Amino acid sequence: MGKKGHWLFIFIILLTALIMTPSSSKLFAKKVLRIGVINFITHPALDACQKGFMDQMAQEGYIDGKTVQYDISNAEGDMSVVASIAKKFVSQKKDLIFSITTPCTQAVAAATKGTGIPVIFGAMTDPVAAKVAESWERPGGNVTGCSDWMDVGAQVKVVKEIVPGVKVLGTIYNAGEVNSRVQIAELKKAAPGLGIKKIVEVNAASSADVLAAAKSLMGRVDAVWFPTDNIVTSALEALVKVCEDNKVPLFGSDVNQVKRGVIASCGIDFYELGKEAGKMAKQVLDGRNPAEMPIKKGKMGDLWVNPSAAKRMGITIPQAVMAKATKVINK
Template structure:
């Protein structure tokens, strides 16, 4: 989050929103202009909400109050069409900057503009999502942070919590690039840990409970990557898991606060 704030300050200077003063004889106080900040979030759930709030809290600490900052927060409610509408709205209204929370939000925004600076957070792999050319040199109008999970450590945690575990159920939305990146990593490391992944894909939040039920009696534990669709319906997974005494290891810490057994990961809020 602090890296994002540094990126933001650099962008504000670049677009001339923060004045630097002028003249060698009589320095002037920095000129403050009002910033139009668009925030687009794919869906409401605790991890993404915490990322947004942490970002706004940091801005406030740096003096960006209501007089200097106009925030337009839009939530797509998990709908890709809504994301596209929101992205077009920010472009048409000429936002100075956009904070895109989660991979689908970032991709929708980047597809709509190459001119407006875009800050990203809660994005698993910006390179695979073709948002940047590299993490070191983005080479586009996109910058920010990656929240790629330590997938191997998280699967290892399952072995530590359930030493007898052999089969691990995984529920994910294959159309989310961020999820597929994590699944690819899990596929590589699971055999090293003596684990077999039993994967179930979903295409809508309404399918999550059925997916969890399909894993009962087939697996020894459930692993939930940071998948926006699944995490937003995590209560359904936890209900099935509790009824069947299946431990759930999650990809992000907020899921633990909401009932998952454990994780090894990052705090989204600063």
């Protein structure tokens, strides 16, 4: 063996030894991404959005505990906790943050400003009004995602189809949520054209306020509709009970609410919304700039009805509405 061959042989032996040592093997291991997931409060729609996101990420090759490590945090409606979680994710230098709801996205957008950490949101109604994006077509910063924007006019039309005599419509929402204020503004625009003469609004600043707010509407309204409000949805059972006891029809803004006792709702599938957010996250992790990624909207189309809930509130769902329902819940 010549001198050149001798040194090549030694180099190969040393390289093999280096690769085989436990400490050095980490150098050749694929990076495990760290993704922070922040949710505002526990309720089925938001949980479905989170599950859809994680399921889609798994389909894209990001396997929990193998190629990605999730840090999942839920503030349970406490804005001070939301801010703390957002700051924690930034200090830990997450590779990406998935934020669910408007309050969470606003907090994360503020915390990540100037850090370069990309943020994908789900279940946020109006990112422009919430001031986390410059426009729907070009967000312009580090935040983009999938909106749960609903056609409020279509939802109120369902109310009128089931209870044609509604003239005064009550609504409950947390005035502190931008997403809810946007939907109430849309409600006021749509109502006159559908023959609704008056909207009666009551505020519920916390889950504990929902029961009293619901009771305050009784005797003043013909029916109740509420937006995709995180506070109200988290305490929906209290609202349902009051409407049942007083035989006042209750309508929602999310199809999953029908499972919990609302008479009917048309809306989007939050699980599918989460999956779309997962697809966007994959694009960002592949190098696409979130500033240039148009914000997507969930697709309206599903109409869920609950004849049993209608009966408990003193009405019957017309056959014409039953015929076009995409899902019938009897519970």
